[in-house]
Amino acid sequence: MFVIDVIPFARFAPAGALSYRFNEYVLPGTIVSVPLRKKTVPGIVVACTSVRDAKESIKTAPFVLRSGAVTTTGILPKSYRIALTKTATYHLLPMGVILREMIPEAFLTHGFPKKLFAGTGHSLSFCEKTYTLRIEEYKKIISCTKGTVLIVVPTAVEIDRFADTFPSAIVVTGALTQKKRLASLKKIKDADIIITTPKYSFIPIPHLAHIIIERESANSYLTVARSPIDTRIAINALAHERSMQTTIGDYPLRMEIRPKPGSALKSISASPIKIFDVRKKITQAPFKALPEQILSIIKSTHEQHGRSAIFAVRRGYASTVICRDCGTSVRTTDGRPLSLITVAGKRVFRSSNGDTVIDAKALCDKCGSWNLIPIGVGVERIAEAVRNNFPNAPLVLFDTNTIRTPRDARSASTKFDIPGTIIVGTEALIPWLNPSNPISLAVVASADSLLALPFWRTRERLARLAFSLTERAEKVAVVTRRPDDAIFTTLENRLDNAFFKEEDSMRKQLNYPPYGHIVTIRIESSITKIEKDTALVQSMLKPKTGIEIPDRYATQNKVVRTIVYKYIDIQKWSDEAQELSQKIYRLPPNITVRIDPESLW
Structure with a gap:
């Protein structure tokens, strides 16, 4: 008799593994059906121990082991088990957490093929090109590959875009109904191209020959959990174990994976980036979220019925609230900073985690002063400036305060094609701008706010934002009061490696990725x-x-x-x-x- 620890796959299942009695030894990775709350659900065995060895722990356990009604239905292929184990070790997480994130229940219901064909050898190639050139590269890969090509795309809207580009592809995502998803899984055996999201990247494809990871810098490759899992690590581990080729595409690639981190970008056709230096002497004139130079080019674009997108780092009206009298930032009683936002047409202070909302007439928590001033540029503040200067322009807001569901995002995106439209949003807007139908103008209105964030990747994040906009806009403008920073030299001249060289040097000294x-x-x-x-x-x-x-x-x-x-x-x-x-x-x-x-x- 043995005790098996099983990770059950059901919405109502507990977070950890459940223990059952079983009459024979089974390998970790075995797929089983187990009873749970008067139902039978699929699960994966993560450990198997003889009752004799587990006798002491069974006696002291606060539960009674169930027996019977456990049946084996298959096993995860060896390459999958090894790749998942490597992923768990890399992230310092239990195997059960990795299984739940990387193996959707639909895979267990559909089952894994008895035989997976090995590739011709593992290799890694990089495609650091703009969107149109990446698509051309992917088409070449597909045309010369014998077997199935799996394209992993970070977001649902980009999945739709790739499905239009490759109409013969099989699409498998969580957005499909269970019936349609199982129907798609039945077709993968003979598919030449399969398009999926990171969640479904471990799809059991018998003749998988090549994996393409598109826009690999996207945050969607990180799972939403207390301890996020980088699915790019898992995908590369699977490609290595199945002995196949992998292509990673983006513009630019992350510093961690660039073959030569300190080198400049290659000379390719892309929209220009213009840096606007808005430094000036401090005066009593009111602060403007959009400087005159930027308002001028937006006006010119709007008069020609062009479409513009303006990016802010933070949602809300202002990211910080400062007391004029004592100079401190206003915080909640538990120490969280307050930002100024608009709720139901009324200005309020809200904490960074959203738990605390205070009337905007509140006093400074340190000196009791009423003399508070909002600092920083948020989406609402930019939208206010757009309304004041272009009252007749169609305006679309795209941030987490206005876009709460995929349906909201799709509804907002239908307005992007209206001539003269001005879109105001955060970085979440990027995948919704279609590179095949570029907008006229993109403006990064608060580059300095992004650089001020306490993240060690902030400069790389700004570079990625600006360069990704060159794929989606005919002209790109970046506003800063720090034009001497090497990042702006490289943005204006992509053949200059000033930023990449400096960033690589600093990371090497600090032992940050890719050096530690x-x-x-x-x-x-x-x-x-x-x-x-x-x-x-x-x-x-x-x-x-x-x-x-x-x-x-x-x-x-x-x-x-x-x-x-x-x-x-x-x-x-x-x-x-x-x-x-x-x-x-x-x-x-x-x-x-x-x-x-x-x-x-």
Whole structure:
């Protein structure tokens, strides 16, 4: 008799593994049907132990093991099991978390083929070109590939775009109904092209020969979880185990994967970027969200019935509220900064996590002054400037305050083609701008606000935003008061490697990716237990010591503390991660781990 630990796949299933009795030994990765809440659901075995070895833990367990009604229905192919194990080790996460994210229930229902054909050998190629040129490259790959080509695309709207470009492709996404999804899965055996999202990238394709990862810098490749999983790592691991070719496309590629991180971009046809230096002496004149130079080019574009898009880093009206009398930023009682936004036509202060909303007539929490001033440029502030200067122009807002569902986004995008339209949004707008139908003008109105964010990738993020707009707009304008920064030299002349060289040098000195890994261990605990939890984490890291980031108070009684651990020898990371993951598995759920996060907080 054996005890099997199973990850059940059902919406109502608990977060961890469930234990069942079974009469024979089964390999981890075996697909089973198990009883759960008066239903039978599919699951995957993650561990199998004899009752004799597990006798002590069975006696002390707070539950009774169920027996019977467990049946085996298949097994994950070896290449999938190894790739998933490598992914779990890399992210320092339990196997169950990886399984739930990378193996949708539909795969278990459909089943895995008995035989998967190996490729001709694993290789990695890069396509650092604009959208149109990438599509041409992908078409060449498809035409000369014997077998199925899998194209992984980050968002639903881009899936639709690729489906129009490759009409013979089979599309498999979570947006399909269960019936249509299973119908698509039945067709993959003979498909030449399959298009899917990161969630479905482990689709069981018998004759898979080539994987294309499109716009690989998109945040959609990171799962939405307390400890996000980078699906690009999982896809590359699967390609390696199935011995096949992988092509990664974007413009530009992330610094972590560029073959030569410090090199300049190649000379290709793309829209120009103009840098607007708006430095001027401080005067008593009111602050303008859009400088006169920018208003002038927007006006010219609008008069010619051209379409414009204006980008802000943050939603709301202003990202920060400052007290004129004492000079401090206004915060909530638990220490979160307040931003100024509009709700139901009324201006209010809201905390960064959205939990606290205060009337805009509130006083400074430090000195009690009423003399508060909003600082920074948000989507609402730019929209206000557009309404004041172009009252007759069609205006579309595209941020998380106005776009809450995919339906909202699709509805808003139908207005993008109206002549003279002005779109105001955040970076979330990027995939909704069609490179095949570029807008007339794109403006990054708050480059300095982006550079001021406490993220170690901020400059690269600005470069990616500006260069991606050259694929989607005929002209691109970037507004800054820091034109001497190397990033703006490279944006205006993409053949100049000033930014890439400087960024690569800094990362090398700091041992940041691609020269090392950053592990952040986030502790959420009460004031009385925070030191005990910190000691637990530090003991786990011994003989090394993690760097403690200053505490942040989530509430009056809850403290958030981050411990940063840098691993320098990237070639030996897999061995280090294997050892570290065994310790992290035993940490309580209030302690979470992230690998190479954008923010150290």
